Amino acid sequence: MTRKQIFINSAFTENAVWKQILGICSSLAVTNLMLNSLIMGMGVTFALALSCLTVSLIREYTPRSVRMIAQTLIMAAYVIMVDILLKAFLPQVSKQLGPYVGLIITNCILMGRLEAFASKNPPLDSVIDGIGAGFGYTLVLLLISFVRELFGFGTLFGFRILGSWWTNWSIMVMAPSAFFLLALLIWIVNNKYYKVV
Amino acid sequence: MEISAFLLFWAAIFTSNILLTNFLGMCSYLSVSKEVESSLGLGIAVSFVLVFTTALNWLAYHYLLVPFHIEYLQYIVFIIVIAAFVQLLELLIERFTPALYYSLGIFLPLITVNCAIFGVSLFMVIRNYNFLQSIAYGFGSGLGWLLAILMLAGLRGKLREKMVPAGLRGTGISLIITGIMALAFVGFSGIAPIQ
Numbered sequence: 287m288t289r290k291q292i293f294i295n296s297a298f299t300e301n302a303v304w305k306q307i308l309g310i311c312s313s314l315a316v317t318n319l320m321l322n323s324l325i326m327g328m329g330v331t332f333a334l335a336l337s338c339l340t341v342s343l344i345r346e347y348t349p350r351s352v353r354m355i356a357q358t359l360i361m362a363a364y365v366i367m368v369d370i371l372l373k374a375f376l377p378q379v380s381k382q383l384g385p386y387v388g389l390i391i392t393n394c395i396l397m398g399r400l401e402a403f404a405s406k407n408p409p410l411d412s413v414i415d416g417i418g419a420g421f422g423y424t425l426v427l428l429l430i431s432f433v434r435e436l437f438g439f440g441t442l443f444g445f446r447i448l449g450s451w452w453t454n455w456s457i458m459v460m461a462p463s464a465f466f467l468l469a470l471l472i473w474i475v476n477n478k479y480y481k482v483v
Numbered sequence: 484m485e486i487s488a489f490l491l492f493w494a495a496i497f498t499s500n501i502l503l504t505n506f507l508g509m510c511s512y513l514s515v516s517k518e519v520e521s522s523l524g525l526g527i528a529v530s531f532v533l534v535f536t537t538a539l540n541w542l543a544y545h546y547l548l549v550p551f552h553i554e555y556l557q558y559i560v561f562i563i564v565i566a567a568f569v570q571l572l573e574l575l576i577e578r579f580t581p582a583l584y585y586s587l588g589i590f591l592p593l594i595t596v597n598c599a600i601f602g603v604s605l606f607m608v609i610r611n612y613n614f615l616q617s618i619a620y621g622f623g624s625g626l627g628w629l630l631a632i633l634m635l636a637g638l639r640g641k642l643r644e645k646m647v648p649a650g651l652r653g654t655g656i657s658l659i660i661t662g663i664m665a666l667a668f669v670g671f672s673g674i675a676p677i678q
Binding site for chain 1: 503504505506507508509510513514555556557558559562566596597598601602605606609648649650651654655656658659661662663665666669
């Protein structure tokens, strides 16, 4: 596969959320505001790309029996970096994301990509695969949060879009709408992209 | 405000269910919920592990991380505690009760990667729970998760022969069911505070 194909494959064809059903927890929890989704997506992409690079670099020297714990510790190290950076530069967002930043460690997308790709492929390809998977994840987050923030608050990225005549749908801010919207997204993708009938 | 541990226990099951309001533990929730029996097994294992890992992590956080001012290492410490506890539990169950091992054993490795376990430990730190509150919250969350996965498994069993649009089959319809369940649980919100 060329590098472009690797990217397209991990971002769209094998998209972590809608195809592999991984990383659902955070894609539901942080999507009530677009800004939070974007920051979360960037955090995951950052941690994922760098963990892919590290795991790929040491893949020849990691015994198979300890590779899981090695991968987990590598991920944890990068997630701690993301957490400290967020606390320092975006304290407000960090507070809203709460435990979900730390939960990137148990986000199955990371473990999935490390195990399926980075532990078998050269560093540069692994980084591209990681960035692709992170991009696909961010895309899903932004799509869901676009609907939730627009209807729930009448704003996008905090800017008012719908005028004062708009009545906020409080259901969009609450948990159930996240489940419905993700189901809807999976339905649309299955029908239009994978042509399931 | 100090909430009594008893109240927190019920609140963790109903008013802020770990899965239906905090979305934690979704991966194994969606993949294991095909049968009631295995859902029950996994749910019990999760509840059991949650009580102990929450207690251990509380002790680790307040007696190890805080005195040495290394709170930023909490993620690594929590993960190691959870993984080590699950591993130890697996050994003990295999050694002393082989029957239980065969019915519960296959679920144990799944638990290490269940984000509900890790998430409860993080919530415990963020919300400043004391030791008793943490255990109550951990146990309540485990039972809440068990309740949610059992309900989904029961409903999925009923749906098996029904006509579901092709694109929605599997995950899609499970998410819609979960959404409706979450909608029902919204009715409990506000009855008891969690923080």
